[in-house]
Amino acid sequence: MLLVVDANVAFAAIISPEGLTNDLLFSPVLELIAPEFFEEEFKKYLSVLSTKAGVSEEEVQIAFNLILSRVKILPSEEYQQYGNKASEISPDPKDKEYFAVALTFNCPIWSNDKVLKLQQEVKVLSTKEVLSLVQR
Numbered sequence: 194m195l196l197v198v199d200a201n202v203a204f205a206a207i208i209s210p211e212g213l214t215n216d217l218l219f220s221p222v223l224e225l226i227a228p229e230f231f232e233e234e235f236k237k238y239l240s241v242l243s244t245k246a247g248v249s250e251e252e253v254q255i256a257f258n259l260i261l262s263r264v265k266i267l268p269s270e271e272y273q274q275y276g277n278k279a280s281e282i283s284p285d286p287k288d289k290e291y292f293a294v295a296l297t298f299n300c301p302i303w304s305n306d307k308v309l310k311l312q313q314e315v316k317v318l319s320t321k322e323v324l325s326l327v328q329r
Contacts, residue, residue, distance in 0.1 A: 203218070225265065
């Protein structure tokens with residue numbers, strides 16, 4: 194199953210490495226993609242993640258690199274054709290790139306950000322919803 198993975202999912206896995214999110218991130222059933230912005234968000238929140246996880250920034254970077262081994266980062270050229278539509282439908286302007294990728298590949302977004310469900314164009318799945326689909 195192809196999913197656009199939001200950075201908040203990766204953040205949850207880093208903060209709680211023994212949790213369900215981590216298991217799903219490494220499930221062979223899922224094919225995960227993300228916009229270039231995914232890595233920018235990580236860099237922006239590196240120190241916050243380190244504090245929340247109670248580990249060094251180096252350990253957070255190692256964990257993120259492991260997650261990146263499962264997530265294909267797409268250059269903006271691959272989804273920019275949906276940039277305007279994504280800007281129109283994204284409830285949060287910061288998430289428009291995730292919507293552009295989802296529109297390009299006609300697939301859902303995996304995010305625990307409830308505000309993203311306030312639109313009707315792109316399906317947004319929480320971690321629990323992804324789990325229920327994987328378990329079928």
